[in-house]
Amino acid sequence: MSNQIPFETPGSRPGVRGPGRPKIRILVVDDSVVIRRFLAHALNEEPGFEVVGFAVNGAQALTKAAELKPDVITLDIEMPEMDGLETVRRLRQQASKACVIMCSTLTSRGASATIDALVMGANDYVTKPCHNGPMEAALKTLTDELVPKIRQFFDPHLAVPRLPAAAASSPRKTAAPLAAGPHFVKAPLPKIVAIGVSTGGPTALMEIMRQFPASFPLPVVIVQHMPPLFTKLLADRLNDQCSLEVMEASAGLPVKAGRVVIAPGDFHMRLRRSTSKEVSVVLDQGPQENSCRPAVDVLFRSVGELYDGAAIGVILTGMGQDGLHGVEQLKSKGAYIVAQDRSSSVVWGMPGAVVEAGLADAVLGLREVVPEIFRQVAR
Incomplete structure (x- = not known):
């Protein structure tokens, strides 16, 4: 590649980005x-x-x-x-x-x-x-x-192709029924909410976290794909705007009701239970998964192992498929899975992958996600 940089002359030639597609x-x-x-x-x-x-x-x-x-x-x-x-x-x-x-x-x-x-x-x-x-x-x-x-x-x-028109027109959309068999079990009452999100995440998180009351009875753990410093600032912004306590995770931080914990940039976040039965955060810089650290899959696997399916998994807007394998594990243990719909997603890669795999119990617009979480908690 040459070091010479051209003058600022905007391109004007017609072109395509595939058959019949404009640049x-x-x-x-x-x-x-x-x-x-x-x-x-x-x-x-x-x-x-x-x-x-x-x-x-x-x-x-x-x-x-x-x-x-x-x-x-x-x-x-x-x-x-x-x-x-x-x-x-x-x-x-x-x-x-x-x-x-x-x-x-x-x-x-x-x-x-x-x-x-x-x-x-x-x-x-x-x-x-x-x-x-x-x-x-x-x-x-x-x-x-x-x-x-x-x-x-x-x-x-x-990104994953759009849902069929009939499904997309429904205000509250659900995935196709899962095949019967021993792999999937009925969802137990949830004890934690785990959220994975990437592109478009700060806006999505701000919208949904503002809906949670201070009395929400479960902990919330989040992986947002962002580098160090950014995740701390995002947690601070959310904490200023939301009723729940929002914190960037640190090693050993207790995970408890009414607290929202965001994985720090460049660290995978897992959960563990101590001898006193307190759940706390574990951080590591293990290999990237899905080209990500933190990775949604890492957190979701940990939640599945620790809570044995007594969880709500939420996949929001983002590119790629991070979270798909973690959702598979959660679902196999009976967790309830919510995916954001295409029309409200900035990029429908992550939630779309979950929907296309038939793992979503509900496919919802962003404004419908928290009411659905409340419904499941109230069961």
Whole structure:
């Protein structure tokens, strides 16, 4: 790959991303000319991508978004005149359907602003390359992270096909009945709620966690795919906005009713029961599973082993299939499984995999997930 970066000339050639499919149109927003050129070069090199415009601040981005109607907006956080947070807020007020991917520095300030942007409606984020070192290495790092983030919203191979139209039209959808046999047993009364989520997670978690009252009688454990620092900030945001106590997990932290525990970035989270019968957190940095650490599968397997199926497993929006094997184990022990539906998911990979495997007891819109949890707890 050449180190030479082209001038900022948006692509204009018609193209396809498969038979009869138009290219994914991208608007790049950043006050740094170096970053704009990096992104233009990286994205225009990708088959099926086309950078159709640039903006140097949020005010320009709003104008360009209305004019060009891009499919994707890569959005810097720190910009003059109008920063990325205000831009996200206004884009969503204007009902823009563009997928917004935040570009932030991997610092405490950058991570905090990124969490705010995700809660406001941004779809995903990438971290900017440092300006030190070879340009080619920085460009490759950015490309390797950004390209899959964009493709996840459009590539049918990264998500599971839609439910049949008849199922999708039902307000409360359920999976097809599971085949009778010894593999699946009736769900016992739940003693814990375990949640797995990835792309679109901060917004989804904020919406559902606000519905839980302080008197909720079960513990809640969560894996959200995020790096270190981000998970702590997400837990703090949720704790500020929710009635339940929300904490990033630490080794030995008790898991108890009314407490929400989020796995820390770069650590798998498991649960164990001590001789006093208290359940607490165990953390490790074992091998990644499904290219993830923390992994939903790791947590769900642990919940299945410890609670023997007396659990509610919830799979929310996210790319890939992390959580599928963990759900299989939970389901085999009699746990009740809820999957988010496609229409309310940012990416229907993780919940879609569970639905297609016939493991979901309920397939629900995001706003229906917590009422269903309450129904199962009240049994």
